[in-house]
Amino acid sequence: MYLFTASNIVKRYSDHLALDRVTINVPEGSIYGLLGPNGAGKTTLLRIINQISAPDEGEMFFSGREFTPKDVASIGYLPEERGLYKKMKVGEQALYLARLKGMSKSEAMNKLKYWFTKFEIQAWWDKKVEELSKGMQQKVQFVTTILHQPKLLIFDEPFSGFDPINANLLKNEILELRKKGSTIIFSTHDMGSVEELCDNITLINKSRTILEGAVHDIKMEHKSNMFEIGFKGDPAVVIEKLNGQCQVVDQYERRTNHYVKIMADKKLSGNDMLNLVLPEASITSFNEIIPTMNEIFIKVVEAQNQQLTPEL
Amino acid sequence: MNKIGLIIWREYLTRVRKKSFIIMTFLGPVLFAALIVLPGWLAQMEDSDVKEIAVVEYNSNNQPVPASLQFFRNVIPNKENIKFTYLNNARLPDVLKAFEATQYDGVLFLPQTLISAGRETSVEFYYRKPPSLGMELHISKSIEKFLFSNKLMSKNIPTDIVQSLETKVNLNRINWKNWPNKQEDTTDVKRGLGYVGGFLIYIFIFMFGAQVMRGVLEEKTSRIVEVIISSVSPFQLMMGKIIGIGLIGLTQFVAWLILTFGISTFAQQVFLPKPATAITQQVAPSDIMSTNSANEQLASPSAGKEQAAVMLDGIMKQLGQINIVLVIGAFLFYFLGGFFLYGSLFAAIGAAVDNETDTQQFMLPITIPLILGLFVMINSFINPSGKLAVWFSLIPLTSPIVMMARIPFEVPVLQILASAVLLILTFLGTTWLAAKIYRTGILMYGKKVTYRELWKWIKY
Numbered sequence: 001m002y003l004f005t006a007s008n009i010v011k012r013y014s015d016h017l018a019l020d021r022v023t024i025n026v027p028e029g030s031i032y033g034l035l036g037p038n039g040a041g042k043t044t045l046l047r048i049i050n051q052i053s054a055p056d057e058g059e060m061f062f063s064g065r066e067f068t069p070k071d072v073a074s075i076g077y078l079p080e081e082r083g084l085y086k087k088m089k090v091g092e093q094a095l096y097l098a099r100l101k102g103m104s105k106s107e108a109m110n111k112l113k114y115w116f117t118k119f120e121i122q123a124w125w126d127k128k129v130e131e132l133s134k135g136m137q138q139k140v141q142f143v144t145t146i147l148h149q150p151k152l153l154i155f156d157e158p159f160s161g162f163d164p165i166n167a168n169l170l171k172n173e174i175l176e177l178r179k180k181g182s183t184i185i186f187s188t189h190d191m192g193s194v195e196e197l198c199d200n201i202t203l204i205n206k207s208r209t210i211l212e213g214a215v216h217d218i219k220m221e222h223k224s225n226m227f228e229i230g231f232k233g234d235p236a237v238v239i240e241k242l243n244g245q246c247q248v249v250d251q252y253e254r255r256t257n258h259y260v261k262i263m264a265d266k267k268l269s270g271n272d273m274l275n276l277v278l279p280e281a282s283i284t285s286f287n288e289i290i291p292t293m294n295e296i297f298i299k300v301v302e303a304q305n306q307q308l309t310p311e312l
Numbered sequence: 313m314n315k316i317g318l319i320i321w322r323e324y325l326t327r328v329r330k331k332s333f334i335i336m337t338f339l340g341p342v343l344f345a346a347l348i349v350l351p352g353w354l355a356q357m358e359d360s361d362v363k364e365i366a367v368v369e370y371n372s373n374n375q376p377v378p379a380s381l382q383f384f385r386n387v388i389p390n391k392e393n394i395k396f397t398y399l400n401n402a403r404l405p406d407v408l409k410a411f412e413a414t415q416y417d418g419v420l421f422l423p424q425t426l427i428s429a430g431r432e433t434s435v436e437f438y439y440r441k442p443p444s445l446g447m448e449l450h451i452s453k454s455i456e457k458f459l460f461s462n463k464l465m466s467k468n469i470p471t472d473i474v475q476s477l478e479t480k481v482n483l484n485r486i487n488w489k490n491w492p493n494k495q496e497d498t499t500d501v502k503r504g505l506g507y508v509g510g511f512l513i514y515i516f517i518f519m520f521g522a523q524v525m526r527g528v529l530e531e532k533t534s535r536i537v538e539v540i541i542s543s544v545s546p547f548q549l550m551m552g553k554i555i556g557i558g559l560i561g562l563t564q565f566v567a568w569l570i571l572t573f574g575i576s577t578f579a580q581q582v583f584l585p586k587p588a589t590a591i592t593q594q595v596a597p598s599d600i601m602s603t604n605s606a607n608e609q610l611a612s613p614s615a616g617k618e619q620a621a622v623m624l625d626g627i628m629k630q631l632g633q634i635n636i637v638l639v640i641g642a643f644l645f646y647f648l649g650g651f652f653l654y655g656s657l658f659a660a661i662g663a664a665v666d667n668e669t670d671t672q673q674f675m676l677p678i679t680i681p682l683i684l685g686l687f688v689m690i691n692s693f694i695n696p697s698g699k700l701a702v703w704f705s706l707i708p709l710t711s712p713i714v715m716m717a718r719i720p721f722e723v724p725v726l727q728i729l730a731s732a733v734l735l736i737l738t739f740l741g742t743t744w745l746a747a748k749i750y751r752t753g754i755l756m757y758g759k760k761v762t763y764r765e766l767w768k769w770i771k772y
Contacts, residue, residue: 014768047755050542052538052541075542079539083539084534085530086534087326097543100319100544141539
């Protein structure tokens with residue numbers, strides 16, 4: 001069941017095509033990563049989902065029905081460029097933003113009390129925003145984004161500008177929100193957080209979708225039967241033994257252990273490899289090397305870029 | 313509360329609590345009063361130190377004259393701040409040689425040959441500091457008057473007849489529509505009212521228009537605009553801001569109105585004598601200034617206050633004849649209409665640029681019609697129903713200012729209606745236009761916008 005789907009979204013600006021038939025399907029209760037290099041069209045897509053701008057073509061559905069302007073009340077949006085009214089007091093401002101999202105005053109007040117206590121920021125209530133540090137402002141803005149318990153949360157680069165402690169706090173909060181049933185779309189360059197958080201992703205490059213699906217599936221698709229064996233013993237002997245059956249692509253030493261990286265074809269199982277090494281050395285580790293999202297990202301984007309500019 | 317209401321409420325509340333607003337609210341009427349009173353007060357201040365003028369008289373043989381034989385003795389009456397001392401048997405060179413050491417501020421030299429002077433003549437006045445225009449006029453008028461009656465008396469016309477010859481005539485302007493009720497005309501008060509009204513609208517549009525622009529720019533540069541327009545439409549945000557700030561303007565106006573009435577009533581009660589008694593005193597002395605009554609006119613210190621009281625009372629009476637409800641109603645309408653018209657343009661500018669310095673290039677087309685309106689307004693006081701005034705009070709870009717200045721002089725209902733309808737239509741148009749620029753502009757960063765770009769946004 002998809003909470004939000006957008007199909008074949010096209011957005012043209014006077015001088016360029018920002019989105020070219022982009023499709024995303026966001027399963028309910030999932031964390032959905034929107035990836036892509038700078039200028040790929042991520043923010044344009046997020047703005048369309050937030051109904052800040054309208055697509056020129058394409059259809060959007062929310063909870064199975066057509067996406068209407070009223071649905072923005074069910075969305076929480078944290079833009080990449082954060083900002084609050086600098087001269088306004090924190091509490092007043094949070095209350096104002098909550099009410100713009102359609103919450104009643106008393107409801108907003110109760111929720112704010114809960115979150116301000118949880119984040120230990122009650123003391124800021126009567127401070128002006130300009131008196132807070134940038135990280136503090138981001139915390140306040142995060143609270144205002146999730147306060148109305150939207151079904152769909154959209155975070156544009158949520159971790160940028162946070163120190164590791166606060167970034168971790170945010171990460172846990174995002175996971176908690178999913179546990180409570182929220183669906184989350186976030187765009188990021190930080191592939192580490194993608195691996196940690198995302199269930200599904202879409203990779204946009206040059207206005208087009210070039211990769212879409214569950215993170216696990218994508219990784220499986222892009223793995224290339226690489227293994228790493230760690231051992232104590234003579235590396236030359238081990239390599240000689242292995243080279244007959246598969247291809248050793250790398251060899252290195254870390255502390256007292258030696259490692260070899262192997263490219264194997266599918267016929268050779270892990271057990272077979274271990275059997276080859278076992279008589280020659282004592283094995284300390286054995287891993288299948290699955291590509292990181294970072295590697296996949298770079299690989300696919302570069303491939304498409306080359307494809308698009310063959311004449312250069 | 314619906315969303316646009318929330319936005320209006322925020323715009324209003326954050327501004328009404330600002331210190332600058334509160335200070336302006338209390339300082340405004342004081343500044344206005346100062347603007348009106350100060351020039352007069354300064355002029356008075358300057359003249360308040362009493363000038364003493366020595367008068368030297370020579371006979372037809374060019375010799376000094378003793379006091380008993382002086383012709384011009386007491387001819388020039390003393391005034392509040394000018395005192396004339398007629399020197400006994402004094403020689404002009406002696407007086408001037410010793411001038412440095414004397415207390416005199418000037419020496420007036422009057423030869424008795426003046427008596428037989430022709431159509432035009434002149435007398436010498438030696439000064440320490442150049443005399444004020446008032447003093448010059450006072451001296452020459454007094455001498456003229458004396459020579460005039462003296463010439464008549466020399467033809468054996470009796471003194472009482474000579475005195476009765478002089479009649480001061482004021483023009484009493486009456487609108488023919490008021491006939492047979494010979495209501496006194498109130499042009500000066502109308503002019504003042506129109507001027508204040510038109511000028512206030514001009515100032516308000518600039519002041520609060522700039523606030524709209526700065527508000528939009530603040531939302532844009534602080535990037536909060538993206539969060540807000542994910543909750544409300546850009547049009548709601550823009551209109552909410554314009555309406556909120558418009559209400560601030562109204563609040564300020566009403567506060568000023570109340571404060572001004574309060575202050576002027578208070579000032580009238582405390583500083584000025586009751587107008588009723590002042591009037592009876594004013595009626596008593598004759599308007600004709602007889603040559604002998606010079607010293608009677610020596611001003612008492614309360615004379616100025618009485619005069620002010622009479623003037624104020626007159627103004628109040630004249631105000632009573634003007635349709636104040638119409639004037640205030642028109643002010644509210646033209647202020648709001650003009651403000652919405654220009655406010656939306658200011659909002660569009662704020663949305664189109666990234667920082668305040670870039671606003672300059674787009675400000676000019678807004679500033680020009682406003683300043684033009686101000687010039688036409690001043691011009692229209694000469695002829696409130698002239699072609700220029702009528703046309704510019706119909707053109708919506710200038711009508712809020714010019715029509716406001718015309719309103720106290722009866723303007724045909726048709727003209728008011730036409731100007732009102734045009735203003736409303738135009739402000740709907742500019743709002744629509746501004747909304748298009750605004751919608752695109754608020755999300756556009758780091759781009760130096762040109763007029764051609766704006767045109768593209770409008771068409772888009």
